[in-house]
Amino acid sequence: MKKSIFVLILLFGFTIQSTFATDGYFRHGYGIKYSALAGSGVAVSLSSLGAITNPASIIRTNNSLEINISVFSPNRDYTITGNPSGFPQTFGLTPGKIESDKNIFFFPTIGLKRGIADNMAIALSIYGNGGMNTDYPAKTFYDPSSPNTGVNIEQLFANLTYAIEVTKGHSIGVAGIFGWQRFAAKGLVAFTPFSSDPANLSGNSWSTATGFGFKVGYQGVLTDWLSIGAAYQSKINMSEFERYSGLFAEKGDFDVPANWTAGISISPDKDWTLLFDVKQILYSGVKSVSNPMLPNLQTSQLGKDDGAGFGWKDITAIKFGVMYKAIENYTLMAGYSYNENPIKESEVMFNILAPAVIQNHITAGVTRKISEDSDLTLAFMYALNNSVKGANPFEAPGQQSIEIAMRQWQFEIGYSFCLIK
Template sequence: MKKSIIVLILLAGFIFHSTFATDGYFRHGYGIKYSALAGSGVAVSLSSLGAVTNPASIIRTNNSIEINISVFSPNRDYTVSGNPSGFPQTFGLTPGKVESQKNIFFFPTIGLKRGITDNMAIALSIYGNGGMNSDYPAQTFYESSSPNTGINIEQMFANLTYAIEFSKGHSLGVAGIFGWQRFAAKGLIAFSPFSSDPANLSGNSWSTSTGFGFKVGYQGMLTDWFSIGAAYQSKINMSEFERYAGLFAERGGFDIPANWTAGIAVMPNKNWTLLLDVKQILYSGVKSVSNPIMPNLQNSLLGKDDGAGFGWRDITSVKFGVMYNAIENYTLMAGYSFNENPIKDSEVMFNILAPAVIQHHLTAGLTRKISEDSDLTIALMYALNNSVKGSNPLEAPGQQSIELSMRQWQVEVGYSFCLIK
């Protein structure tokens, strides 16, 4: 057990490199089997990493360690159409299409589950969640001191979960969550006149913050062929990014929004499992993410409580998954998810930095049972190209438009093995 925990801690150091954006800036699924099912599965117990989706799920899994490695590629760009007007008090952008650099990222997800008694278990999950990454080889906002424009936020979470089966087939779980994140921005000096703290707006080194939250969940087998599940995660109150107190609302605040998930699983026979989940992410609870650019940029200063933000709205995701295990030693998985777009067409200006406009995910996966105590899984995800187009709010009406686009793919490999009982 001690060796297992040491391995998890060492591997956790690599998670800091995770940068992606799918359900806004949440992942479409946590744990490779859940990822292969488009993030559905709150009503089933598939692996130790099910604790991230639903803390109650670990009761019905083996004592095991799971390690997933993902290769993720987000392709993002923006296109400006129309020439700057040159009128006083306008902020026009250079016309053209610019693609963000660095489109390949690697990140692991790690889980450990251990039973305490026949009806109680604990789990440790370590995973990444960030972010909003962009690195444009252009002076998008006309900053002469930086040849590139962009931001990068990286987030790591560690969940310690406890679950109990309080009645046959019915379990409850609770997880304490520790969050760590860091942020850096470049190419934003042109917004200094709009900032309450221009020295802490752009071009500084990494700024870090930490915080705590919790997650609770329920899972129940109502019949042999039908189960339900639900989970709620609190807002994680993070400390401020002090070096970017002149950019984010609330003096550098960047909390992790609350979210909830509910779903069902139907097993029409022993070979098939059909899943349906609904998830909502409450971005409106975080001012630095949800405050609109206008009229906030005119009425307040960046960094103030009502300073301009990214204008993200709450989004709801619907996730479908299917599993088929009639082939000896193999389980086939597939899924589809759709989420609302957090970015409105009126908010395209700041979201050049964070073009998280993905809405459709297609997924597939295959698990091969290697032995009685181990299995190997591969999962694929493709997020269809999507775009949002709106007017430049800092230009003369009808003068310029900005279009944000993104598409993604991911390949993930996971290995799980049982611990000695």
Template sequence: MIPCFRLPALPLAHRVGAALMTGAVLMSPMAARATDGYFLDGIGGKAKGAGGVALAQPEDALAIASNPATATEIGHRLDVGVELFIPNRSATITGNAAGLSGTYSGNGANPFVLPDFAYVRPVSDKVSVGIAIYGNGGMNTVYRRNPFSAFGAQGDAGVDLKQIFITPTAAVKVLPGQSLGISPIVVVQAFRAYGIQPFSGYSSDPSHFTNLGTSWSTGAGVRLGYFGHIGRAIRIGGFYETKVKAGHFGKYSGLFSNQGSFDVPAAWGGGIAVTPVRAVTLALDVKRIEYSGVSSVGNPIGLLFTGTPFGATGGPGFGWRDITAIKTGVTWRATPAWTFRAGYSHSGNPVPTNQTLLNILAPGVVAHHITGGATWASRKGVEVTGYVVVAPKNHVYGDGSIPQAFGGGESNIALGETSVGASVGIKF
């Protein structure tokens, strides 16, 4: 037990970035990608190089993972990609009378290799179908020096959340230049937590709180999309993704709110792409992610002090708020063989300054993404794309983040990310 201080059950975690898979039949959940909170900032090599834009600018088969209606614009193609992802996560605790003060690195696992896959095929002049397999989100921290060892925590501390999305897609041209699409969503997710033993006494189910290995769950939802042309130079697109209702993490029913519940937040957004001259396209996407609508993510830690323990119905979570992500990109078709891209995206910070203590385990606070990429296309329909994404380290400094019952002081968290990737596309 921890002397002198009444400490609540330390929460769970996430993965800073998003777990991806190898293909339609081979799913190998890994780590995370550059992120909007813990959603991907872009899906597919071409979108990644252009700041994540894809809602109105479909350039490869993975565009259906952002907007299913774009399937009618893609033609018959296969895209497979791989990314090397290096997150840099850390935490600093200051002024804590319970012995937690110090600087801690969450980089016990690095780097990560992450694949993705998509295939699209027209079945008539108006209808196209496809499938995409990718990691929509995830978080990982591994603290070799346990931030909670002063309370008797043993071994490494950290969490690992992976979310694998499988999205079969159908789209139809309802009018000339206007398409609607739908993707049933199947999610397979896994979670584990370790090294937070001292806090299990503040759980509604202490035997299902930490160090229990990986727990799995599945869920389902729907993504709807629209894509349309306005004249020759302007394209618009939008999507709405329902909350994905998922089963409970049974091994961690004492950690997550509502006896281990962990749904995927609803999201929606729109985009526009303008081609002012033939070789150049400018694109803008705006996306809203409703993290507060999932209790295990959005509920604040303060609920613990109203008598609601971890794992209980309506129990505490990370305290994340909803965010808006704005993405901009430029694409220059320099020659028939070469296309170049650059972009910038800005994500809102989901972690309030008074919620940073629990988010030592889930510092999903990256705000800025600077991107670049290029594609070489052969005359036989083979494309090779490369890209780089740099997300400078963003700090969130705690303000009233550690209650006196925990020893007081402040918890400060930070995350930066670097990734390089390549993909191969085949047009049939």
């Protein structure tokens, strides 16, 4: 078993790639069954990977190992309308539409759960987050040192979870979270006059960071038809990206924001389950993400505590899911989620690099029980096209507009089997 887990961790490390996630830069759901339900399910126990959403959920799952592989395709672009004015002290962009390269990514998710007593269990979850990935084949900001413009961040997390059923039907859980991430940027030399550390602004090799956080959760079965659940994840305090200390606020700091989720599960009969979750992501707690571009770019240098950022605001997501046991050995799943847009019209300039404007997700999936100890799940997600349009803040009023847009789809396959009797 130990050898199998080691091989799986190595596999994960070799295949993780940067993706662009959907709730800002979080994935819309973690674990294939939760993904098929549009990320809802904090109140139900579906698999070992439920520990990512709610640490308390593993009490009511079997001892198992689950492996998910996802194919993710985000399409990102920006459109500049209007010619540069050429006026002094302005910074006009080249008109036209530019689409980001590299639109197919692969990433795995792995979960292992084991009961250690009648009312206690532990779990290990390994998963990736991505986001802020763009690679535009253009000198967007006229950088003479790079033919392309873009950023790339890759994140890997490992959660070690402990849960206990404190009384029949009611469990609590806690997870320690280790985070690893790396970042690279190119095509940003034009911002050198605004940087506190120009040598660590753009065009450097990968810079890595690590950090720790925690997650706590509760799950309660109130009646045979009603369950509730809630979870809170702390901010994951990461070390700084030293090679980009002249770009991100607080000398290259890029923490993972805190978030919370609460929801209910209703089962009107034995075949149907209806889910409703509310989630909030607190981007305002991370200065490199939430600091606005203006007036900060004029009042403080990039890399300083008040340096310009992406101007993201806190967002709330509402998630709906439905499960139906259609026939023996098959469970059908579907979901819809809507989240607020973290990017305001006034922040489109910097967010050419990170056009996280997706708001609507439609999902579906099916689980086939192969044997008493294993099942196979397929899931699909489609995120509807969305865009945000605003004025170029460095041009004459009404001279130029910037529109950033994104649409995406994801296909997943997952296999779960009993590893420990």
